[in-house]
Amino acid sequence: MIKVELLCVLLPLIGSIFGNMINNRLISQLVTTSLVVCASLLSWYLFFDFKDSYVITLFPWIELYKLKINWSLYIDSLSMIMLIIVNTVSAVVHLYSIGYMSHDIGVSRFLSYISLFTFFMLILVTSDNFVQLFFGWEGVGLCSYLLIGFWFDKASATKAAIKAFIMNRIGDFFLY
Numbered sequence: 347m348i349k350v351e352l353l354c355v356l357l358p359l360i361g362s363i364f365g366n367m368i369n370n371r372l373i374s375q376l377v378t379t380s381l382v383v384c385a386s387l388l389s390w391y392l393f394f395d396f397k398d399s400y401v402i403t404l405f406p407w408i409e410l411y412k413l414k415i416n417w418s419l420y421i422d423s424l425s426m427i428m429l430i431i432v433n434t435v436s437a438v439v440h441l442y443s444i445g446y447m448s449h450d451i452g453v454s455r456f457l458s459y460i461s462l463f464t465f466f467m468l469i470l471v472t473s474d475n476f477v478q479l480f481f482g483w484e485g486v487g488l489c490s491y492l493l494i495g496f497w498f499d500k501a502s503a504t505k506a507a508i509k510a511f512i513m514n515r516i517g518d519f520f521l522y
Contacts, residue, residue, distance in 0.1 A: 356465075378460075425471055
């Protein structure tokens with residue numbers, strides 16, 4: 347049985363994957379947006395049903411001698427609030443982007459990038475260990491690069507995306 351917490355995190359990823367694969371713009375927008383809205387509603391449901399902190403271990407990720415790192419979700423009151431914030435803001439951005447980018451031919455790709463950004467942000471806020479947190483952090487950085495350089499045919503967007511990517515790498519270096 348799939349846990350609701352896992353659906354809250356994985357629905358934006360599923361929307362990103364399938365929304366970009368569908369050739370019909372309207373259906374693509376409907377898939378990505380409805381999955382993020384569903385994740386948002388499930389987050390609110392979890393919030394009102396929340397009682398105590400817990401960890402959901404999904405699978406072992408890295409095992410080196412005595413180092414064992416699992417891919418898991420840590421659910422506590424803070425991560426629950428962050429699930430609500432990230433999913434709800436993402437749902438509103440998806441809904442707004444449908445109208446705002448209605449003239450743009452790449453709206454399906456844009457919504458796919460936003461859904462992927464949402465997934466990595468959710469990994470970041472529900473991570474149970476620093477390696478998984480780093481994975482979410484780097485994924486958010488990658489999606490920032492993709493979203494900033496969305497109109498890759500414009501030289502200014504490409505330069506801004508490269509600059510943001512380099513500054514993110516410099517920030518990561520000094521963070522450690």
